[in-house]
Amino acid sequence: MGQAPAGGQRDDRADGELGDRVGAQGRQRHEPHPAAEAGRTVSQPRHEHAQVDAAFDKLKGRLASVAIDAGRKSPKAVVALVGYPKLLPADGASCNRSEVPFASGDYAFLHGTLVRLNDLIKEEAAKGGAHYIDTYKPSVGYDMCAPKDKRMIQPLIADGGIAPAAAHPNTPGILRLGAAVTQALAKLDR
Incomplete structure (x- = not known):
């Protein structure tokens, strides 16, 4: 929930809207949410949960349909849906707040x-007759909050601004995740 100003009224509109907060306030450099700086929790507004649920509902059936179509158009192909790597930890205790x-x-x-998205991709792969390739497990311990020399995922902020390839694999991450996908595909029956 938003913080209560002096008058006691909370403003819940900005909670969880990182891009809107940064852009709307015209900041040259990103500043963490005041609650994050104080180590407090900011609850996600209910409308954001509903938006995420609606997005998941839209995906249901669509990924399976893509896998079915790919198998139909290329019957000799190995069809696989690849899950997402671990981007960040569940509690953020290991995160550098100036980067994440x-x-x-x-x-x-x-x-x-x-985690929910990866579960959905795995379910959709099974429904569509495709294989699921897990990139989450090989990335555990290497998320954007891992030490700089160990991480496979770029943090959000670098040098005071949005990091290039923020929340995407860096070069070691591309190599490690690519190897995981290649190894998984090699194990599949054709």
């Missing part, structure tokens, strides 16, 4: 959403 500036509650919400 979320409030504590945001980590759990975002991590849970990613």
